[in-house]
Amino acid sequence: MKLLSITIPCYNSQDYMEKCIESLLVGGEEVEILVVDDGSSDRTAEIADAYAEKYPTIVKAIHQENGGHGEAVNAGIRNATGLYFKVVDSDDWVNKEAYISILKTLYELLRGPETVDLLISNFVYEKQGATRKKVMQYRRCLPQNKIFGWDEVRHMLKGKYLLMHSMIYRTQLLHDCGLELPKHTFYVDNLFAFEPLPYVKNLYYLDVNFYRYFIGRDDQSVNEKVMIKRIDQQIRVNKLMVDAYIKCGNTNRRLKAYMFSYLDIITTISSIMLIRANTEESLQKKKELLDYIKSENRAVYNKLRHSLFGRVMNLPGRGGRKMSVAAYKISQKFYGFN
Numbered sequence: 001m002k003l004l005s006i007t008i009p010c011y012n013s014q015d016y017m018e019k020c021i022e023s024l025l026v027g028g029e030e031v032e033i034l035v036v037d038d039g040s041s042d043r044t045a046e047i048a049d050a051y052a053e054k055y056p057t058i059v060k061a062i063h064q065e066n067g068g069h070g071e072a073v074n075a076g077i078r079n080a081t082g083l084y085f086k087v088v089d090s091d092d093w094v095n096k097e098a099y100i101s102i103l104k105t106l107y108e109l110l111r112g113p114e115t116v117d118l119l120i121s122n123f124v125y126e127k128q129g130a131t132r133k134k135v136m137q138y139r140r141c142l143p144q145n146k147i148f149g150w151d152e153v154r155h156m157l158k159g160k161y162l163l164m165h166s167m168i169y170r171t172q173l174l175h176d177c178g179l180e181l182p183k184h185t186f187y188v189d190n191l192f193a194f195e196p197l198p199y200v201k202n203l204y205y206l207d208v209n210f211y212r213y214f215i216g217r218d219d220q221s222v223n224e225k226v227m228i229k230r231i232d233q234q235i236r237v238n239k240l241m242v243d244a245y246i247k248c249g250n251t252n253r254r255l256k257a258y259m260f261s262y263l264d265i266i267t268t269i270s271s272i273m274l275i276r277a278n279t280e281e282s283l284q285k286k287k288e289l290l291d292y293i294k295s296e297n298r299a300v301y302n303k304l305r306h307s308l309f310g311r312v313m314n315l316p317g318r319g320g321r322k323m324s325v326a327a328y329k330i331s332q333k334f335y336g337f338n
Helices: 017-025 044-055 066-077 096-110 172-175 226-228 231-247 253-277 280-296 297-304 308-311 317-335
Strands: 002-012 031-038 059-064 083-086 118-127 132-138 168-171 203-215
Touching: 002 017, 002 066, 002 096, 002 226, 017 031, 017 044, 031 044, 031 066, 059 066, 066 083, 066 172, 083 172, 096 118, 096 203, 168 172, 226 231, 226 253, 231 253, 231 280, 231 297, 253 280, 253 297, 280 297, 280 317
Parallel strands: 002 031, 002 083, 031 059, 118 203
Antiparallel strands: 083 168, 118 132, 118 168
């Protein structure tokens, strides 16, 4: 049994996937690298097979019809044999020294008396053209180098939420919570970082800059113009996060507060993208999203609607919408939103 399974979702990734795979091979026999070719039409499948042939005990190539990023992650979870599970996107990579520290820590935790459900580390925004690299770290809100529960998690600022890039789950936990990401949908990394949390009891934070998150391609899903074009997928994810938040019920108080804060951010992003689209159809979709939340749980709706972001994103009229956009831009800088 492997210590860590790492899934690389790949769709037409021939130009950058090798850098990603090479960075992960450093883990040696402790890891398995699951390269999921999600119906690519370029040389992705050929590259995946070549690595699997060269490193048969480490790399496994999985080929499937195109199902989107979420279905590629699902395939990784289904095929993982490692005790822990990580997703690394094909245009990203990891730091060698931090990687070795991660594996050493996981091995030591396995030998200890307590099971750790989630290991958290830092990630670095590798933003194209940026002279300074922003590091997402959690030193002020998470205890370091010890196993802890949600009661020991201090308040997380709006810009400090956990993303897929910072998370390594215990594989069995993902099976236990029944996580299955929707097909043909972008932004499902938010579901991956959100839905399993009520099942997480013990956490561990290692303050190393492990994951390198590349931002800069014009076709990247986090590009604002692309997000507006794919807004229906963002809304789908937003609704599923609402469902997951309602379903988690009376979980730990601090965890519930964190999950609400995350949901507030995602709903704000959905709202601002719909405002920026600036069409009658997009404004109607914004109303429909809020109506959906209200119909599912009025208390959650009221809390979201009257949060600071909720109030700012729902200022009336054209002038109010302009103020909402301006406020969002300020929040991006202040809170560090991507």
